[in-house]
Amino acid sequence: RKEVEQDPGPFNVPEGATVAFNCTYSNSASQSFFWYRQDCRKEPKLLMSVYSSGNEDGRFTAQLNRASQYISLLIRDSKLSDSATYLCVVNLASGGSYIPTFGRGTSLIVHP
Amino acid sequence: DVKVTQSSRYLVKRTGEKVFLECVQDMDHENMFWYRQDPGLGLRLIYFSYDVKMKEKGDIPEGYSVSREKKERFSLILESASTNQTSMYLCASSSLRQVGAPQHFGDGTRLSIL
DSSP states (O other), rough: OEEEEEEEEEEEEEEOOOEEEEESOOOOTEEEEEEEOTTTSSSEEEEEEOTTEEEEEEEEEEEETTTEEEEEEEEEEOOOGEEEEEEEEEEEEEEEEEEEOOOOOEEEEEEO | OOOEEESSSEEEEOTTTTEEEEEEEOOOOOEEEEEEEEETTEEEEEEEEESOOOEEEOOOOOOOEHHHHHHEEEEESSSSSOOGGEEEEEEEEEEESSTOOOOEOOEEEEEEEE
8 A cells, every 4th residue: 555645636627716635644653744736847846834733825725634644735716827746745753864755646737 | 945956957878877966955954865756656765864974775775876975965876877767866855953844856857868
């Protein structure tokens, strides 16, 4: 079983739509969680960290459900520029540091 | 702002060559990572380091080695390049001092082995 799983999509939505992605993780000892955005042929860039109480940054809302071991990302009022791949990342403590584990990403296409 | 710099954006090498990919970060981060990314497979961790001269194997270390002689620099070495090592290579760094610190990535190196 993969440690971090995401629906690869693509999610094809019109501008202005609300879209949500989920990401499940298998290790209950996972400690920190992030969403990254990756544009085609570019490096991943941090979109937002995910906190236990949930957090919001403009049109983006992230939630963590430790009991069910998933995190979610909600995008409201989608823009054409939101088209990208969204990567879920889970950090697991290991020795004196931690190991980040990436999901394979969810592709979002926002069309006019 | 964190800056992670990879030495080359594009690189073409021949089978059997020894290949060096360099990565430098300017934020005094303890952790540094090397990934490769292939279509449909996502990012896969090759090696990481959480201190000078320390290295840990990731998920796919075979055919690779690393060097961390200075805190700011983490090198990935392909001992004898093979065509199946054609890929996008990404370096990242993060702080060990901050709990839950995110990673910051370089621009990536597109490596082709002929």
